[in-house]
Amino acid sequence: MLVALAVALVPAFIFAPGPLAASMSGGGFGDQRILSDSLSESFVDYWSSGDRDFSPDLERVVDYWLHYHVVKAVIAATLLAVLTTLGVLLWRAFLRAGEFAAGGRTALASAGVVVTALALFSLAAVMANIQGAIAPFSSLLSMLPMYAAHGELADTLDQVRQRLADYPNSGDRTPPAIEVMVSDFSRYHAVMAVAATMVAAVLVGMSVVSWKRFARTGASDRRTRRVFRSFGLLSALLSSAVIVVAGANLTTTADPAPALLAFFKGGW
Structure with a gap:
């Protein structure tokens, strides 16, 4: 069950944030180029306005990006919890694998190493997306x-x-x-x-x-x-x-x- 959940969460992390963010923010952007073009136009307007508050167009882009990172952070945190649980189970099984053949112990150890590495990547993703959710404007500037x-x-x-x-x-x-x-x-x-x-x-x-x-x-x-x-x-x-x-x-x-x-x- 944990393996199936992890396998499902990986593509969800890649493909789900865009549509979900669009539904929560009232509008989305079809691909990265459209997002970059919209940001470029709204950033120029914001700079030219001389105001502190975001223009409506820039606000819409920033709001979308905030929800995008919130969704990714939630999925990454869920994946981290699943991988951590799976990793603990694998390493415990490896430590109790005295009755297994050498091949079985090697398989458990290899699986434990892979899951641990994936958990570390998930942790990094959680940190990065929390950062993007709390300061979406700065995160969005990288799209310029x-x-x-x-x-x-x-x-x-x-x-x-x-x-x-x-x-x-x-x-x-x-x-x-x-x-x-x-x-x-x-x-x-x-x-x-x-x-x-x-x-x-x-x-x-x-x-x-x-x-x-x-x-x-x-x-x-x-x-x-x-x-x-x-x-x-x-x-x-x-x-x-x-x-x-x-x-x-x-x-x-x-x-x-x-x-x-x-x-x-x-x-x-």
């Missing part, structure tokens, strides 16, 4: 065709870059749109910093528990010791990587304008 911009969009992007290069020390009043983008970009990275910190704490705890179980297991039970040693090392390595991610996002949260400028220059 930075390298292929022309006409009004190219002019608008040049103006944004100029304003960001002077921010916050420009002589004249900072455009409201710049304030909105900088604030939302800071929130975007703050979400990931918090999420990464929480995940790092869980991973550190898992590493500590794994090493304690490793130490308590007798030397004769090599299979159990090998499993807990592997999980202890994996958790420690992953926690180190996630701590780096948390630190980088925390730095950007404190000073988002340079990173946002690098993004608009295509170097982030």
Whole structure:
């Protein structure tokens, strides 16, 4: 049942968010190109308006993108729960597989490794989509065709870059749109910093528990010791990587304008 549910959730994660987001936000976009074109047009209008509040067209795109990430986050979290449960069952079966032939134990171990890897990908997807749901505008900016911009969009992007290069020390009043983008970009990275910190704490705890179980297991039970040693090392390595991610996002949260400028220059 768990395998069937996981198999069903993977295509759901890919294909379901668009239609569901469209139904919840009152409208959708047929494909990525239509979304990018709609964003480009509404972004130019928003910049030209001089207002802080989103224009109706941009609001519709942002609202769709918010619901898109909410749906993906829910599916990814469900998949993570399924894979975690399945992984626990597989590794427990592997530890009790003394009566199985070597081929059976290898199959259980291989399945456990695959499920664990998929669970880690699901965890990353949950984090990324929570980030996109809480700060959808910043997430949506990645859909702007930075390298292929022309006409009004190219002019608008040049103006944004100029304003960001002077921010916050420009002589004249900072455009409201710049304030909105900088604030939302800071929130975007703050979400990931918090999420990464929480995940790092869980991973550190898992590493500590794994090493304690490793130490308590007798030397004769090599299979159990090998499993807990592997999980202890994996958790420690992953926690180190996630701590780096948390630190980088925390730095950007404190000073988002340079990173946002690098993004608009295509170097982030």
